[in-house]
Amino acid sequence: MATQAHLDIRNLTMAYGDAVIQENLNFTVKRGEIFVIMGGSGCGKSTLLRHLIGLMTPYEGQILLDGTDLWQASQEERNQLISRCGVLYQGGALWSSMTLAENLEVPLKEYTTLSNKQISEVISYKLALVGLAGFEDYYPSEISGGMQKRAGLARAIALDPDILFFDEPSAGLDPISSRLLDDLILQLRDSLGATVVIVTHELASIFTVGDNSIFLDPDAKTSIASGAPKELLETSTDPRVRKFLTRTT
Numbered sequence: 013m014a015t016q017a018h019l020d021i022r023n024l025t026m027a028y029g030d031a032v033i034q035e036n037l038n039f040t041v042k043r044g045e046i047f048v049i050m051g052g053s054g055c056g057k058s059t060l061l062r063h064l065i066g067l068m069t070p071y072e073g074q075i076l077l078d079g080t081d082l083w084q085a086s087q088e089e090r091n092q093l094i095s096r097c098g099v100l101y102q103g104g105a106l107w108s109s110m111t112l113a114e115n116l117e118v119p120l121k122e123y124t125t126l127s128n129k130q131i132s133e134v135i136s137y138k139l140a141l142v143g144l145a146g147f148e149d150y151y152p153s154e155i156s157g158g159m160q161k162r163a164g165l166a167r168a169i170a171l172d173p174d175i176l177f178f179d180e181p182s183a184g185l186d187p188i189s190s191r192l193l194d195d196l197i198l199q200l201r202d203s204l205g206a207t208v209v210i211v212t213h214e215l216a217s218i219f220t221v222g223d224n225s226i227f228l229d230p231d232a233k234t235s236i237a238s239g240a241p242k243e244l245l246e247t248s249t250d251p252r253v254r255k256f257l258t259r260t261t
């Protein structure tokens with residue numbers, strides 16, 4: 013059962029310069045759960061993700077990863093905590109001039125002391141986990157968009173992260189590839205026991221994978237709802253949340 017807090021966000025205010033994007037956010041992501049950050053365009057979802065992975069400093073408030081405040085910790089401690097995070101960015105962000113194996117090799121060479129033989133075994137295992145066994149020597153341009161996303165995911169899990177972050181993972185995918193990616197996210201959560209945080213506005217994904225969520229509003233500049241997406245759909249009476257969760261496009 014997911015009970016222990018993996019990420020704890022306390023009174024977080026985020027800003028670019030003095031332009032406040034969201035204020036006073038409070039939520040907890042439990043270990044092993046799939047947590048969705050949702051809200052309309054421009055409300056600050058990607059900005060929140062950047063804070064959670066330590067790329068941006070809070071204007072106010074705290075981000076606790078595994079109980080440690082990221083910005084009270086020493087640089088070394090922070091790097092150590094952040095090294096336990098895997099990230100899949102919007103575009104998949106594979107290096108186009110490298111094969112899939114080489115793409116995975118980069119973090120493994122940089123952050124582990126594994127031998128070349130061990131690295132090659134890890135690469136084959138991670139590619140197999142995302143359904144790309146045997147695709148080691150392909151270049152990103154030689155595989156479909158859905159496969160590129162999965163290869164990006166294999167790279168995100170190369171270092172066995174215990175928390176995985178996704179920014180709009182199904183952006184640009186057709187509904188079938190998008191569904192396959194959702195299934196894969198569920199499988200990986202179960203097999204790796206990882207915590208997953210996803211920024212998405214895809215309703216199908218939100219309802220398929222989300223155990224818990226937060227809903228950011230650009231005008232209120234804070235969260236206006238939180239909870240299991242299916243429950244929010246059944247119980248929220250807020251017109252902004254209802255409009256978002258019942259839209260047809």
Ligand SMILES: Nc1ncnc2c1ncn2[C@@H]1O[C@H](COP(=O)(O)OP(=O)(O)OP(=O)(O)O)[C@@H](O)[C@H]1O
Nearest residue numbers: 028031033051052053054055056057058059060213
């Ligand atoms: N580097 C930046 N400097 C200044 N303002 C920024 C910067 N990046 C984003 N913003 C502003 O912050 C707000 C939130 O942007 P963000 O990209 O986090 O929203 P989002 O919810 O992820 O949007 P979308 O769903 O369209 O991707 C927007 O008003 C945006 O214009």
